[in-house]
Amino acid sequence: MEDKEWKKRIDEILVKGKHYRDPDYSAQKLAEELGMSAFQLARLLKRVYGKSYSDIVLPLRIRDAQKYLLNPKKAHLMVEEIGILVGFKNKWSFFMAFRKYAGGTPGEMRKNMNSYTPSVDERKTRKNI
DSSP, X not given: OOHHHHHHHHHIIIIITOGXXXXXXXXXXXXXXXXXXXXXXXXHHHHHTSSOHHHHHHHHHHXXXXXXXXXXXXXXXXXXXXXXXXXXSXXXXXXXXXXXXXXXXXXXXXXXXXXXXXXXHHHHXXXXX
């Protein structure tokens, strides 16, 4: 398969299949699903994405966590619960990944979002969307 086809197949499995949210879905399981060794998968990911398995999966989880944190309808969820929902096994790994990929903590993001007041111009723009 060509790199473009590999990328499409991996995206189908990880993203469309939402396996990135499964804390037990590993690079080894992805490799098995693709019919290759973990070593071959690591080389393929570096070639196709320029990243490791975790550098592909963790940003996807963080992106989903940010959606939860910024959604007022999800404000009842504790930060730790959001981490579990998006595929982290524990609070520590969620916080470390969030800090690495989002540049701060989940609590800081939620706090900043809650204290943010849109300007009059931004409110007008939002109404027009």
